Amino acid sequence: MKKTLKSLLSSFAPLAISAVLALFPVLLTSCSVKPTQKVTFAMGSVVSQTVYGGDGGAAEKANKAIAELDGLISYRDEDSEIAKLNKDKTAFLSDNVLKLVRESLELSSDTAGMFDITVLPLVKVWGFDGDSPALPAEEEISSALESVGFENIIINESSVTLKNSAALDLSALGKGLACEAAVNEYKKAGATGGIVSVGGSVGVYGLKTGGKPFTVGIRDPFDVSSVIGTLTITNTFISTSGSYEKKFEKDGKTYHHLLDPKTGYPAYGGCVSVTVVCGDGGLSDALASACFCLGIEKSQTLLEKYSAEAVFITDGNKIFITSGLTGVFETPLGYEAAYR
Amino acid sequence: MRNDANGRRKLLRPADLLLAAAIIALSVFGFLMFRSGEGKTAVIEYNGKPVKTIDLSLVKEQYSFEIAGDLTVEITVSPEGIWFSKSECRDKLCIQFGRLTNKGEMAACLPARVSVRISGDSADKITFDGITG
Numbered sequence: 001m002k003k004t005l006k007s008l009l010s011s012f013a014p015l016a017i018s019a020v021l022a023l024f025p026v027l028l029t030s031c032s033v034k035p036t037q038k039v040t041f042a043m044g045s046v047v048s049q050t051v052y053g054g055d056g057g058a059a060e061k062a063n064k065a066i067a068e069l070d071g072l073i074s075y076r077d078e079d080s081e082i083a084k085l086n087k088d089k090t091a092f093l094s095d096n097v098l099k100l101v102r103e104s105l106e107l108s109s110d111t112a113g114m115f116d117i118t119v120l121p122l123v124k125v126w127g128f129d130g131d132s133p134a135l136p137a138e139e140e141i142s143s144a145l146e147s148v149g150f151e152n153i154i155i156n157e158s159s160v161t162l163k164n165s166a167a168l169d170l171s172a173l174g175k176g177l178a179c180e181a182a183v184n185e186y187k188k189a190g191a192t193g194g195i196v197s198v199g200g201s202v203g204v205y206g207l208k209t210g211g212k213p214f215t216v217g218i219r220d221p222f223d224v225s226s227v228i229g230t231l232t233i234t235n236t237f238i239s240t241s242g243s244y245e246k247k248f249e250k251d252g253k254t255y256h257h258l259l260d261p262k263t264g265y266p267a268y269g270g271c272v273s274v275t276v277v278c279g280d281g282g283l284s285d286a287l288a289s290a291c292f293c294l295g296i297e298k299s300q301t302l303l304e305k306y307s308a309e310a311v312f313i314t315d316g317n318k319i320f321i322t323s324g325l326t327g328v329f330e331t332p333l334g335y336e337a338a339y340r
Numbered sequence: 341m342r343n344d345a346n347g348r349r350k351l352l353r354p355a356d357l358l359l360a361a362a363i364i365a366l367s368v369f370g371f372l373m374f375r376s377g378e379g380k381t382a383v384i385e386y387n388g389k390p391v392k393t394i395d396l397s398l399v400k401e402q403y404s405f406e407i408a409g410d411l412t413v414e415i416t417v418s419p420e421g422i423w424f425s426k427s428e429c430r431d432k433l434c435i436q437f438g439r440l441t442n443k444g445e446m447a448a449c450l451p452a453r454v455s456v457r458i459s460g461d462s463a464d465k466i467t468f469d470g471i472t473g
Contacts, residue, residue, distance in 0.1 A: 010462050019439060025360045037383075037457065037459060038388065039385055039388060039446060039448060039455040040387075040388035041387065041388070041448075041450065041453050044450070046446075046448040046450055047448065047453065048446050048448075048455075048457075050444070050469065050470075131430050132430075162452050189453030195469045195470045196470075197470045197471065200472055200473050201472065202470045202471075202472045204350055204469075204470070208469065214469040214470065215467070215469050216468065216469065216471065217468035217470070217471040217472070218471075218472055218473055219471055219472065219473025221473070223437075224433070224473075225436050225437055226438065226472060227468065230468065238472045239472065240473035242470040242473055245473075257438070273473060275472055275473065305453065332430075
């Protein structure tokens with residue numbers, strides 16, 4: 001009996017091995033995780049998500065989290081904490097929103113006011129909050145500047161008071177915060193990887209199929225239909241501020257939306273685009289705006305303080321990167337080291 | 341079944357090993373063919389909901405069509421890719437995205453709330469998973 005069984009096994013062994021081998025392609029295919037892809041609209045921006053693994057609901061939960069965040073901080077939403085504060089000039093803020101205001105104030109202090117969440121009156125006189133930006137009269141800019149300045153924000157425990165008719169606008173960090181909110185949902189859902197972009201900010205988490213990190217292109221400021229270089233990266237946040245994003249021309253001169261809170265006119269730090277990589281989503285966004293206004297040299301201390309890295313593209317189309325991005329940033333155009 | 345020099349029975353003959361090797365080769369070939377044959381599908385969405393999908397491998401000639409979102413946009417498809425060709429929006433940023441050709445690429449017209457993406461996993465392609473800026 002034992003002999004017969006062994007004989008049978010021996011006869012069928014090649015067949016069994018063949019059957020297993022024939023299933024090889026099927027096994028390989030089933031091992032690759034199909035991502036969930038979603039494109040929606042929030043915060044006045046396109047929200048694009050690709051999520052690998054998890055419970056399948058991560059992208060939808062991320063959309064909800066982004067909407068909730070927008071409901072807290074958007075100055076356009078009259079029910080948001082920020083809109084109520086702007087209207088009443090004094091309000092109690094929730095811990096999360098208060099933390100954002102405190103962090104923004106610290107960044108304002110670090111940049112000697114070049115990053116300022118009180119620029120809303122200026123943004124409005126330029127029309128950059130709507131569809132038809134235009135060159136305002138000098139008097140309009142001077143008048144708006146009277147309300148601009150982070151020293152107009154007074155924090156007393158959990159209450160905030162705005163002086164000199166100041167109004168807050170957290171949109172300089174909003175899209176980065178939204179990316180962070182999305183990534184938090186990916187983690188909670190047990191996703192193995194995910195990438196979210198909200199406007200010009202991107203959040204990357206984990207790895208994609210095949211255990212590979214994500215490739216994030218940096219838009220070419222001189223040809224927005226192409227990229228100027230790539231970052232191969234994961235578990236971080238990337239934001240870009242560029243003068244090509246919102247702009248208009250008047251009498252042969254181009255005016256962009258990144259305003260200098262001191263002069264009231266578009267800021268000039270020698271760059272047309274600054275990309276910041278940082279472990280904190282909101283900070284990546286805020287630092288990109290701040291570094292654009294400050295320029296390469298003055299940005300170095302700031303980037304160091306927040307453990308952030310950057311890619312600067314100058315108006316002469318030269319690329320400078322900080323040392324931490326060596327081997328992470330690639331471009332066929334070549335680059336030079338920034339000061340750090 | 342054969343016996344070896346010591347009289348022990350061999351489970352696999354040389355011919356079996358040859359057969360196994362041939363099957364492995366065929367399987368790997370089949371897998372690679374299957375992977376490379378995966379079509380690129382363009383997904384056009386309005387407000388996050390799919391309104392049209394196009395298998396780009398089946399497109400033989402370039403053509404255009406309109407999508408009525410919050411504003412009307414025109415989308416053009418060719419065997420090489422898909423792109424926004426006209427839009428009622430003010431800034432025409434959607435058109436500036438240019439032609440999408442690789443899996444994972446995406447363009448959108450924010451005022452029209454219409455997006456176009458080439459679906460699929462970009463893990464095995466030299467392309468971008470996302471774009472900043």
